[in-house]
Structure formats: C-alpha cells, structure tokens
Amino acid sequence: xxxxxxxxxxxxxxxxxxxxxxxxxxxxxxxxxxxxxxxxxxxxxxxxxxxxxxxxxxxxxxxxxxxxxxxxxxxxxxxxxxxxxxxxxxxxxxxxxxxxxxxxxxxxxxxxxxxxxxxxxxxxxxxxxxxxxxxxxxxxxxxxxxxxxxxxxxxxxxxxxxxxxxxxxxxxxxxxxxxxxxxxxxxxxxxxxxxxxxxxxxxxxxxxxxxxxxxxxxxxxxxxxxxxxxxxxxxxxxxxxxxxxxxxxxxxxxxxxxxxxxxxxxxxxxxxxxxxxxxxxxxxxxxxxxxxxxxxxxxxxxxxxxxxxxxxxxxxxxxxxxxxxxx
Ligand code: PHE
Numbered sequence: 334x335x336x337x338x339x340x341x342x343x344x345x346x347x348x349x350x351x352x353x354x355x356x357x358x359x360x361x362x363x364x365x366x367x368x369x370x371x372x373x374x375x376x377x378x379x380x381x382x383x384x385x386x387x388x389x390x391x392x393x394x395x396x397x398x399x400x401x402x403x404x405x406x407x408x409x410x411x412x413x414x415x416x417x418x419x420x421x422x423x424x425x426x427x428x429x430x431x432x433x434x435x436x437x438x439x440x441x442x443x444x445x446x447x448x449x450x451x452x453x454x455x456x457x458x459x460x461x462x463x464x465x466x467x468x469x470x471x472x473x474x475x476x477x478x479x480x481x482x483x484x485x486x487x488x489x490x491x492x493x494x495x496x497x498x499x500x501x502x503x504x505x506x507x508x509x510x511x512x513x514x515x516x517x518x519x520x521x522x523x524x525x526x527x528x529x530x531x532x533x534x535x536x537x538x539x540x541x542x543x544x545x546x547x548x549x550x551x552x553x554x555x556x557x558x559x560x561x562x563x564x565x566x567x568x569x570x571x572x573x574x575x576x577x578x579x580x581x582x583x584x585x586x587x588x589x590x591x592x593x594x595x596x597x598x599x600x601x602x603x604x605x606x607x608x609x610x611x612x613x614x615x616x617x618x619x620x621x622x623x624x625x626x627x628x629x630x631x632x633x634x635x636x637x638x639x640x641x642x643x644x645x646x647x648x649x650x651x652x653x654x655x656x657x658x659x660x
Contacts, residue, residue: 334376341370434659436639448518458519458521462497463494471505520629551623554603566635574589
C-alpha cells in the first residue's frame with residue numbers, strides 16, 4: 334500500500350491540464366467515490382492495527398493533496414485565456430433585468446408626496462375588517478345596498494367580518510384612538526365582489542384623506558383638492574364639484590377634473606358627518622372635518638393611457654417594462 338500511495342502522490346503532483354475536461358477526469362480518478370484514493374481507504378479498513386498506525390497519516394495526506402490539486406486546477410481553468418473559457422464576444426448581450434416601479438406604486442408615491450408637502454401624515458389599517466369599521470360606524474344604514482353580498486366579500490357572518498370595501502375604515506380606527514387635530518392620508522388595497530373585466534376588478538387601491546380640526550369648512554376641502562388636482566394633473570387643470578351622496582359625509586361631493594374635451598370623475602369627498610364623529614367619541618360641536626377617497630388605478634389609467642384594469646395585476650413584463658425609469 335505504501336508504494337501505491339507514493340505512486341499516486343507522484344501522479345497527482347505531475348498532473349497537468351487546465352481545461353474542464355481534464356479537471357473532471359482528475360476529480361473522477363482521485364476524488365470521487367470510485368477513485369483510486371477511495372479504493373485505498375477501503376483497503377485500509379482491512380489492515381492490521383499496526384499497519385493502520387503506519388499508513389493512516391500518509392493516506393490522509395494523499396487525500397488532502399488531491400483535494401488541493403483539484404482546487405488549483407479549477408482555478409487555473411477558470412482563468413481568462415484558458416482554452417476552455419474563451420468568451421464569445423459576438424454573442425448578443427443578455428437582457429439586463431433592471432426592475433421598474435409598478436405604475437400603481439408610482440402614482441401612489443406621487444399622491445403621497447403631494448399631500449405630505451402640505452402636512453398630511455401617512456397611516457394604514459387592516460384589509461380584513463369588522464362590520465363596525467367598514468360600515469356601521471361610517472353611518473351606513475342597516476339595509477344599505479353596499480352591504481349586500483354582491484358588493485362585499487364576507488369572511489364570516491355573525492359577527493360580520495369583511496374584506497374592506499374602501500379605505501374609509503381607517504378613518505374610524507384613527508378617530509377612535511387619536512385626538513384631533515388630525516391630518517392623514519391612508520393608501521391601501523380594497524376589495525369588491527365584482528366580475529373582473531377591463532373596467533372593474535375585485536380588488537383595487539385607494540387613497541383616503543381625513544382632516545379634522547376646529548372650524549374645518551367646505552372651503553378647506555375645496556382648496557386642498559384644487560391644490561391636489563393641479564399638482565397631480567398640471568397647473569391648467571380645471572376642477573368641478575358635483576353634489577353626491579355618501580353615508581359618512583354631509584354634504585358630499587364628487588370632484589371632476591377637466592380632461593381632453595370633457596370632465597372625468599376623480600374622487601369622492603365631503604364634510605365628515607357629525608354622526609361619524611360621535612361614533613368615534615369626537616364632539617361634533619367642537620370639531621369638524623373633511624374626508625375624501627380616490628382610486629389609484631383610475632388615476633394611473635388617465636396618466637398613462639391604460640385602458641384595461643386587469644393589466645395592473647397580470648405581472649406581464651411587457652407592460653411593466655414600460656415604466657422603467659419612471660418615478
Ligand atoms: N369611501 C368612498 C368610496 O369608496 C370614497 C369617499 C371617501 C367618499 C371619503 C367620501 C369621503 O367610494
């Protein structure tokens with residue numbers, strides 16, 4: 334065995350060859366399970382104690398030698414210029430996969446920045462919500478159609494737990510635990526039980542706004558939203574308010590912006606209904622406020638000329654790639 338060890342040692346030391354084939358050959362011959370060295374270890378088991386004492390060390394050294402040699406051969410192989418690793422400069426470059434922000438994220442960030450600049454802070458709240466926060470505290474009458482099955486995804490009945498249908502639930506959560514004055518916006522995902530099509534989806538995103546203080550009036554609401562529209566859509570954007578209805582605001586208004594040759598509805602808004610303030614333990618004689626809610630998808634569709642809501646959630650790279658560099 335001693336001779337075998339020595340001769341293999343010599344072979345290894347003089348082994349040369351720096352392409353991947355000869356490295357692999359080396360590995361199989363000296364390192365793998367079927368290698369010469371492995372065979373020697375098998376034979377070693379059968380030796381007497383005395384022989385084992387004598388041969389254990391050289392055998393282990395041989396194994397180490399082989400491993401080190403394999404490493405140095407591999408390094409040599411991977412060095413530029415070795416036969417095996419010549420780069421083919423004529424190959425087309427790989428498509429670099431620089432990511433991009435999702436268009437909904439871009440619009441969301443823009444909205445946040447616009448309101449942050451005038452002192453609004455950002456809050457969020459749960460998407461799985463109790464009936465109280467999504468409906469009851471927001472002054473929805475018990476038989477209001479929005480509570481019916483076709484609009485709302487129910488997680489459970491009695492107690493009613495729903496996927497929130499709007500971000501207005503967070504208004505209640507904040508007013509319950511914070512004292513006015515408060516000036517917040519709340520971006521988030523909302524859910525409605527609707528058939529998915531180009532124009533409607535079972536989930537989408539909103540940004541809610543809430544401003545509560547002493548003497549907040551409809552003028553404050555209009556000023557704030559005028560400012561928003563001009564920042565978001567350009568300084569010559571015109572704005573109009575149309576009377577509307579939401580259970581939790583009184584009066585309520587929808588805001589349209591001038592777009593191409595007409596008007597487009599962009600958000601719902603109003604002064605917070607005194608009942609809602611009361612439900613949250615805020616005295617409506619002392620405080621008043623306004624709230625608004627807008628859909629992020631809708632604004633993204635306008636800004637980028639997107640005509641199908643489904644594109645936002647399909648993760649089609651050809652769609653997403655177009656927003657590279659946008660922010
Ligand atoms: N929550 C309303 C909706 O989803 C929007 C809204 C928010 C209206 C706040 C008024 C005030 O349609």
